[in-house]
Amino acid sequence: MSAHAAAEGFYALQAKTIEGKSLPLTPFAGKVTLVVNTASECGFTPQYQGLQEIYEKYKGKGFEILAFPSNDFGGQEPGSNTEVKKFCELKYRTTFPLFEKGPVKGPEKQPVYKWLTETGNPELKGEVGWNFEKFLIDRQGKIVARYKSKVKPTDEELTSKIEALLR
Numbered sequence: 001m002s003a004h005a006a007a008e009g010f011y012a013l014q015a016k017t018i019e020g021k022s023l024p025l026t027p028f029a030g031k032v033t034l035v036v037n038t039a040s041e042c043g044f045t046p047q048y049q050g051l052q053e054i055y056e057k058y059k060g061k062g063f064e065i066l067a068f069p070s071n072d073f074g075g076q077e078p079g080s081n082t083e084v085k086k087f088c089e090l091k092y093r094t095t096f097p098l099f100e101k102g103p104v105k106g107p108e109k110q111p112v113y114k115w116l117t118e119t120g121n122p123e124l125k126g127e128v129g130w131n132f133e134k135f136l137i138d139r140q141g142k143i144v145a146r147y148k149s150k151v152k153p154t155d156e157e158l159t160s161k162i163e164a165l166l167r
Contacts, residue, residue: 009142017097018100040076069100135147
């Protein structure tokens with residue numbers, strides 16, 4: 001990653017959508033953003049419902065969720081991008097952006113996760129531990145909080161921080 005991308009922060013990055021199109025993250029600049037790595041066959045998979053709930057509650061106030069399916073943990077995302085998209089839309093009626101399935105840990109991790117775990121915030125660095133780990137990013141593109149998988153999207157610990165950032 002270039003020094004420019006590090007200096008510009010999260011919104012200077014780009015990622016591939018679940019449809020395989022390259023998408024700069026600049027359209028999300030100025031929004032409070034929750035980035036989460038997801039999987040369809042995990043004990044935490046029902047968190048998709050909570051993610052959709054908070055997305056609907058806060059999206060009109062400048063909030064965004066970016067979901068990154070990954071098969072890094074226990075082979076719990078075996079499906080293709082098409083299968084993942086269909087699963088999310090049919091089972092959980094998700095409407096937030098889904099990105100291409102890819103690694104979120106290790107040497108092959110995608111650029112967004114390289115930034116999140118290595119560059120973004122020195123106090124919150126480190127490899128992702130499991131599916132549905134969440135990174136909360138403020139309107140300026142800085143990581144302000146990180147939540148382990150067990151923290152549900154609707155937990156007050158997370159929603160109160162989102163509300164504070166949206167004020």
